Amino acid sequence: TYAKVDHHRELRNGYPEVIYSPGKSLDQIKGIVQNMMERSTGNILASRAERDVFEAIKSVSPDAIYYEEARSVVVKRVEYKTTEDYILVVTAGTADIPVAEEAAITAEVMGNQVKRLYDVGVAGIHRLLGNVPIINHAKVIIVVAGMEGALASVVGGLSDKPIVAVPTSIGYGASFGGISALLGMLTSCASGIGVVNIDNGFGAACLASKINKL
Amino acid sequence: TYAKVDHHRELRNGYPEVIYSPGKSLDQIKGIVQNMMERSTGNILASRAERDVFEAIKSVSPDAIYYEEARSVVVKRVEYKTTEDYILVVTAGTADIPVAEEAAITAEVMGNQVKRLYDVGVAGIHRLLGNVPIINHAKVIIVVAGMEGALASVVGGLSDKPIVAVPTSIGYGASFGGISALLGMLTSCASGIGVVNIDNGFGAACLASKINKL
Amino acid sequence: TYAKVDHHRELRNGYPEVIYSPGKSLDQIKGIVQNMMERSTGNILASRAERDVFEAIKSVSPDAIYYEEARSVVVKRVEYKTTEDYILVVTAGTADIPVAEEAAITAEVMGNQVKRLYDVGVAGIHRLLGNVPIINHAKVIIVVAGMEGALASVVGGLSDKPIVAVPTSIGYGASFGGISALLGMLTSCASGIGVVNIDNGFGAACLASKINKL
Amino acid sequence: TYAKVDHHRELRNGYPEVIYSPGKSLDQIKGIVQNMMERSTGNILASRAERDVFEAIKSVSPDAIYYEEARSVVVKRVEYKTTEDYILVVTAGTADIPVAEEAAITAEVMGNQVKRLYDVGVAGIHRLLGNVPIINHAKVIIVVAGMEGALASVVGGLSDKPIVAVPTSIGYGASFGGISALLGMLTSCASGIGVVNIDNGFGAACLASKINKL
Amino acid sequence: TYAKVDHHRELRNGYPEVIYSPGKSLDQIKGIVQNMMERSTGNILASRAERDVFEAIKSVSPDAIYYEEARSVVVKRVEYKTTEDYILVVTAGTADIPVAEEAAITAEVMGNQVKRLYDVGVAGIHRLLGNVPIINHAKVIIVVAGMEGALASVVGGLSDKPIVAVPTSIGYGASFGGISALLGMLTSCASGIGVVNIDNGFGAACLASKINKL
Amino acid sequence: TYAKVDHHRELRNGYPEVIYSPGKSLDQIKGIVQNMMERSTGNILASRAERDVFEAIKSVSPDAIYYEEARSVVVKRVEYKTTEDYILVVTAGTADIPVAEEAAITAEVMGNQVKRLYDVGVAGIHRLLGNVPIINHAKVIIVVAGMEGALASVVGGLSDKPIVAVPTSIGYGASFGGISALLGMLTSCASGIGVVNIDNGFGAACLASKINKL
Amino acid sequence: TYAKVDHHRELRNGYPEVIYSPGKSLDQIKGIVQNMMERSTGNILASRAERDVFEAIKSVSPDAIYYEEARSVVVKRVEYKTTEDYILVVTAGTADIPVAEEAAITAEVMGNQVKRLYDVGVAGIHRLLGNVPIINHAKVIIVVAGMEGALASVVGGLSDKPIVAVPTSIGYGASFGGISALLGMLTSCASGIGVVNIDNGFGAACLASKINKL
Amino acid sequence: TYAKVDHHRELRNGYPEVIYSPGKSLDQIKGIVQNMMERSTGNILASRAERDVFEAIKSVSPDAIYYEEARSVVVKRVEYKTTEDYILVVTAGTADIPVAEEAAITAEVMGNQVKRLYDVGVAGIHRLLGNVPIINHAKVIIVVAGMEGALASVVGGLSDKPIVAVPTSIGYGASFGGISALLGMLTSCASGIGVVNIDNGFGAACLASKINKL
Numbered sequence A, B, C, D, E, F, G, H: 001t002y003a004k005v006d007h008h009r010e011l012r013n014g015y016p017e018v019i020y021s022p023g024k025s026l027d028q029i030k031g032i033v034q035n036m037m038e039r040s041t042g043n044i045l046a047s048r049a050e051r052d053v054f055e056a057i058k059s060v061s062p063d064a065i066y067y068e069e070a071r072s073v074v075v076k077r078v079e080y081k082t083t084e085d086y087i088l089v090v091t092a093g094t095a096d097i098p099v100a101e102e103a104a105i106t107a108e109v110m111g112n113q114v115k116r117l118y119d120v121g122v123a124g125i126h127r128l129l130g131n132v133p134i135i136n137h138a139k140v141i142i143v144v145a146g147m148e149g150a151l152a153s154v155v156g157g158l159s160d161k162p163i164v165a166v167p168t169s170i171g172y173g174a175s176f177g178g179i180s181a182l183l184g185m186l187t188s189c190a191s192g193i194g195v196v197n198i199d200n201g202f203g204a205a206c207l208a209s210k211i212n213k214l
């Protein structure tokens, strides 16, 4: 009664319901995983999972894998079928990697090929300009950046691919927990950028996966 | 000297630079249009154009057409090649139509087939549920909504297509000029939604066009 | 002297003063409960109570019951008289349940029949549409939702009953601790919705109880 | 195509769809009124209507009446059936009256008896305390106040009736267009208050009418 | 070198520099107290002092007294001379008392007679109306309230004395850490209210003391 | 019915109710003035009055005087009795003068002696330091400043008199219509400053007058 | 009395007081200019001047020149001595030019050589990369950009010169009148950037001039 | 792969890339330091470093020094060459010193002579006025202040040197974590002030160093 798992979501949306861990008790999470094991056949993903969530899931599903940096738990029940086209995940700095990994793991679970290009922020723009080919051959690009988020604008100006921008809460003071990057990405002078919530690597992967599979 | 038109943008980004009219004098706009007429061959689009901008452009390019509701001026120099897949533009209310039309006209100028589904907001959800087929056959969906922007979540829950959400400034009081709809779309419980700036029909069309042409 | 318990509140408002626990020392809380035990006869409720508050109250009133998920302590001194009409408490997700339970327990203490319908958020709208009868037979509906709070608009569009909407602080990033849901509920395109403070299950129950008893 | 009038709303919600005038062209408004005249039989209400909206409606429906202070146009097609219980509309100051009148007219169109008590703000609290009987005999109370909105708390503390609070944009500086009153009403120390959007007399009337007719 | 104690402040401002404890190391605080013991003769006050600050001061000045609820440390070196007129400190709730005590202790250290009237918030307005004489005989009134802060307006409407209003961070959700009360007090419909920073009992006492000694 | 003039306010608060002009029709203002002329004997003041408000008042009370810079209308019915102590009104710049004049005229109508010291902002601090005597001989000081409002802190550091600070909306960009000055004054490192609403010269005068007459 | 012109400012700060026009009456401006003509010998500058301000100044000082795009009036009384080093003023778009011209004209009046590089925003980054020499030879660079303000970060990453960043109010929606660009510049991943107020070309020039003359 | 150290930054920007510690694992930090030790020869600086970061760096580079108050780790590999001109670092209070020390240590590592003037805030302005010579002989001044940040305006009015202002998060309530000081510095009535992010001592030093070395 505490959860009505949406077993039709894969049919409607192309990927199954994902367990958002915060605010749920470990018992509730175990119950939801068990329900999914019984009622569906796809891979199971729990996002924003601390280690205790992983332990709880492992106790009901021993094959569960924990991607610590991505704070994601995966119960792999069917082999990932991987797309030929790839999603490129780009970060501005090293500190943005956890959000990027949440996006990358999620996209992989959903059956996408993923490439990573990390720490290429605009303060040293040669790092980005030296990687134009990998950018241009992607089918869709996820740009992950905190602080002022300028990387999204520069990548957006260089590429004709759809761009999904993820502001991160990296920074302090006037970063306001990611608001600064969020606003920067929403008002980017480069057009054709779709923005998701602050630190929402998961949502970026959902959108990129939908696009990559078109 | 007041403008360095980016003539390579079509090559890099798939569509030419678009003239954002506010903050430019009529003389500047005329100069930019003339420069584009001389240096490039594609269609020319001026967004956020009041009628005086249209008159100015018409004076240097007599074929210019004014889409009043969309506040857009188009100088059509090559025939639109229209995609087989279509972009669906959906609005919650009647008052969101100007932003939707900016998106629709822009997408058409960029060579996309566009379908429209207007005034299907969630206060009377049967209006939306009665239109599931046109939603499911689109390749990408632009959802335009003001106030609380709940329409994006509901469409997002019904469809496996990429969704571009445009919050509008329609509303008053706690709508805060579109912030309420913007936040609602960013934090949607339906995942796979890319959000653009408030009232940014133009940017939504750029992203949808990139996706539609994949 | 640290508290002037409002013993007339039941006469004026229909329910006695409730002890809001945060910011009070355990000694103050014990003193207030003792004062109420001596000076009035109704049931006693302490809201936002951590376990130590429960222990303190139990030490002066051994029958005290702790509703952990609802963070509420009840000293039941008179049998609840339960209304024939019921208040329906609806949540969008599993993580909204603690706020919903605060509302439900409070309403029950105040003598109302309560029904619960949890985890029926709009990302999977069939979960809601499959429950229309229980919605339509309620006398008043409390909708509890975080993130973008769209559930309030959809329920508001389906029903002719008064709706009390409670935004929750569930979410992250642009949820801003419940602001996003709050604004969404205030600007809902469905009219006839009364909004209470973020996470204020208690206040929602007060309003719903006043309505349910009309 | 610019509007899908929701003709079932009266069946579902107890009152017909109301025309929100801003952002619609006069032609669109005329079209919607004509559509309603043909397809339904209830009274027609247009809110937030400037005089030109009234003239437009009058041109297609000559009996239209304009309530100027309430900025509301009514096409009265069936006699109002008036409830025995009354809704009380209270304001803090004189400047809050237009919002209060929007609420009062809307409630009357929906078939409710309405009483008014204006300019009884807390700076001179004897004005309120001298009117306790009319407050206590109401079935539901709409409190309309700008600035700090303290009137809602004081009325809430005096009465056991459901209270619908409407913050207004009256004030300047730190009133922030009604935010100050809105926050004050949401965080009121008196519980059992449902808040609607800033200046939303219409929405307050919808909620109060639903309650009054229980 | 880390501190330039302002030994002339008593001459200029009527009371000596007070030590604001947060952000200072215990060594710095000890150094400042020692410097004051050597260079001046007045009473010493440290505000926002946790217990470790008290221990540190006691180690250099054994007579130091800790007012725990007020989070204030006093080194009493001269007897307080107490005014005949009194400052009245009023709170809305029990949870506002720590801020009120900071004000009261500070005012007493500065040589004022202080009276207290706690937990008389407007949700039960008879608690306030039953105390009009103590309000009317004060020379200046400090009103301390969180949530919506309406108490300041009601007291302001009842009295011809200068009122110093202190918003507190008591509350949750839309209280926003005291912003709601702050805005309510700044936009009060009762005029003649001077507002200080959120939770700033100290500053309120400084202003009230200046007024009380006129 | 649109106004319940508070004829006891002078008895309770020491000065009569003042007419706040915005949001009232000219007919309402005339009605209120006539009511006051009949029912009370004190001076009448209308604040925030444009010229048309003055004309309206003059039509019912031919002696009305218009203080244009202060946007205030005064109907002088009894001679001002002027205090021996004076209120000093200080401004940072020339553009702050209208708010300062609202304060000065209001204070004079209420029977206070007022002195003015204008355009002495901290960018040229010698202008202030050359005026220490007039500051030190005041009984209470009103500091009016926009932009960052630093003048309040500097005056507060120099004087032992109660200070009433009025932030103004002078400035642009990050001044945010006076928020910057408001926050600066609330968080001033000089203590003993009471802040009123942005541009609220009227309220500052009410508070200063209460203090000046102690 | 309405103005205390700061005739020592040139001695202290290196440039004379500048007349900020908004909020001053034309008579006040004329009076200030006359006072400066009599009491000092330097060039006179009025900023944010509409055409009527120019006419007013011209009436008392016929040589006044109006720089319309920069909204600046200059009374040139001594020949500009121009530095050998130059200040470079860069803009992201055409619409940022008015703010850039305010900076450029102000810097020229203060005796600096100025170069301009306009419309080189990051959406077409080759426009900037093709201009590295003029950037590298400047002594100090003023970067003027609206929307997300990313240009400041990119220039900051390319150059070892001090950078003064001016956010502009160009943009709409989530640009929030320049807040987005302001936050982006404050949180830039490129360090060594000093930010001034939104649209504050004047202040940027003051800082750049101080640096250029070192 | 988690980091692309920008080894050209010293060439381009005049100082090497600095390690911003938060959000990086200790292993990542060690890896970056080792990479720098192998690939470059300059001094290495890690900012915002807690003690565990220092221990980690020390394990790979035993000469590392920890400046605890400045939360900075330095690996000194070449002797600092110190400029003849000095940067002056000024603070308003004692609690601002950690940010000031971050600025001072950073500037020293970059080869600048630094002088310090701490605790001279405007509440006791004689402390500042007694130090005019050390202010006037600096080449550039860093002003560090929290609360309302008024010190920047007063120093700006006294000096013709470039000023870099650092708002700090010192304060509470309406200080909003440094926003109040930030806004105050951005809107300062003294012109020629460049502002950096809240608590950004590091960035202030970068800008001041660039200026000091001109």
Ligand SMILES: Nc1ncnc2c1ncn2[C@@H]1O[C@H](COP(=O)(O)O)[C@@H](O)[C@H]1O
Pocket: D092, D093, D094, D095, D096, D119, D121, D123, E189, E190, E191, F017, F018, F019, F020, F021, F047, F048, F200, F202, F203
């Ligand atoms: N300029 C002003 N700023 C703030 N409050 C004012 C002002 N002028 C008058 N008032 C207050 O507004 C109240 C009148 O509000 P109302 O009932 O709408 O006429 C009076 O009681 C005054 O205390």
Ligand SMILES: Nc1ncnc2c1ncn2[C@@H]1O[C@H](COP(=O)(O)O)[C@@H](O)[C@H]1O
Pocket: C017, C018, C019, C020, C021, C047, C048, C200, C202, C203, D189, D190, D191, E092, E093, E094, E095, E096, E119, E123
């Ligand atoms: N969870 C809650 N949320 C909001 N208000 C509450 C809550 N619980 C109790 N209250 C109110 O808080 C008041 C008590 O405040 P206090 O005087 O500080 O004890 C009671 O009169 C209740 O109306």
Ligand SMILES: Nc1ncnc2c1ncn2[C@@H]1O[C@H](COP(=O)(O)O)[C@@H](O)[C@H]1O
Pocket: F092, F093, F094, F095, F096, F119, F123, G017, G018, G019, G020, G021, G047, G048, G200, G202, G203, H189, H190, H191
């Ligand atoms: N465009 C501008 N932006 C910001 N400050 C300005 C501007 N123009 C002039 N100022 C400053 O405003 C001050 C004059 O303010 P006031 O006393 O109101 O005339 C001058 O000292 C200048 O330093």
Ligand SMILES: Nc1ncnc2c1ncn2[C@@H]1O[C@H](COP(=O)(O)O)[C@@H](O)[C@H]1O
Pocket: A189, A190, A191, B017, B018, B019, B020, B021, B047, B048, B200, B202, B203, G092, G093, G094, G095, G096, G119, G123
């Ligand atoms: N309606 C619009 N909303 C947002 N950006 C736009 C819009 N129209 C054009 N643009 C962008 O604005 C840029 C032109 O800015 P500017 O250099 O000032 O002319 C173009 O490159 C477009 O990408």
Ligand SMILES: [Mg+2]
Pocket: A092, A093, A094, A119, H003, H004
């Ligand atoms: Mg890096």
Ligand SMILES: [Mg+2]
Pocket: B092, B093, B094, B119, D003, D004
């Ligand atoms: Mg509609």
Ligand SMILES: [Mg+2]
Pocket: A003, A004, C092, C093, C094, C119
């Ligand atoms: Mg769920």
Ligand SMILES: [Mg+2]
Pocket: D092, D093, D094, D119, F003, F004
């Ligand atoms: Mg009134």
Ligand SMILES: [Mg+2]
Pocket: C003, C004, E092, E093, E094, E119
């Ligand atoms: Mg209480």
Ligand SMILES: [Mg+2]
Pocket: F092, F093, F094, F119, G003, G004
């Ligand atoms: Mg001036």
Ligand SMILES: [Mg+2]
Pocket: B003, B004, G092, G093, G094, G119
């Ligand atoms: Mg351009």
Ligand SMILES: [Mg+2]
Pocket: E003, E004, H092, H093, H094, H119
């Ligand atoms: Mg100090």
